[in-house]
Amino acid sequence: MHPDPSIAAVFLAAVDPAQRADLAADPELGELLTATLREVRAEVAGVDVPDAVFLAWLARRVPAGVAVHEALRALHTADLYLACGLARGDRVALALWEREHLAEVGRASCRERVSLNV
Numbered sequence: 001m002h003p004d005p006s007i008a009a010v011f012l013a014a015v016d017p018a019q020r021a022d023l024a025a026d027p028e029l030g031e032l033l034t035a036t037l038r039e040v041r042a043e044v045a046g047v048d049v050p051d052a053v054f055l056a057w058l059a060r061r062v063p064a065g066v067a068v069h070e071a072l073r074a075l076h077t078a079d080l081y082l083a084c085g086l087a088r089g090d091r092v093a094l095a096l097w098e099r100e101h102l103a104e105v106g107r108a109s110c111r112e113r114v115s116l117n118v
Contacts, residue, residue, distance in 0.1 A: 004030070004034070005030060007030055007033045007034055007037070007051065007055065008024075008029045008030040008033060010051070010052045010055045010056060011023075011029070011033055011055045011056075011058065011059045012024050012029075012059070013056075013059075014055065014056035014059035014060055015059040015060070015062055016060075016062070016064065018064065019062065019064055023062070023068050026067075026068055026069075028069075029068060032068060032069060032072065033055065036058075036072055036077050037051060037054070037055075039077070039078070040054070040077050040078045040080075040081035041081075043078040043081075044078050044081050044082050044085070044093070044096065046092040046096075047081060047082060047085040047090050047092050047093045047096065048085070048090055048092070049081060049084050049085050049088060049090065053084065053088070054080075054081055054084050057080065057083075057084040057087075058072075058075070058077065058080060061075055061080065062075070082096060082097060
């Protein structure tokens with residue numbers, strides 16, 4: 001599957017202008033972003049975020065001076081996709097977040113109560 005050139009263009013339009021030239025020079029940028037989109041959709045199934053919205057969200061979080069391949073690995077892109085969905089009011093994103101994170105808060109709260117009673 002060949003990447004859609006507009007994927008890289010959307011990402012580059014939203015990235016910090018100081019980083020744009022370096023990122024644009026990466027010949028694998030389009031393929032990397034296409035793979036990232038595919039992976040986050042598989043990991044956060046059912047959350048509906050348009051490609052352009054997520055790519056712009058992602059681009060604004062790429063740290064300066066880091067190769068895009070390394071940045072995308074370090075950024076936990078599935079979590080960012082979920083956060084983007086939450087910011088857009090996506091109901092599936094909210095349900096996933098509640099199920100995953102509120103359950104952990106409840107477990108931590110129970111552990112804290114137990115440790116205080118000991």
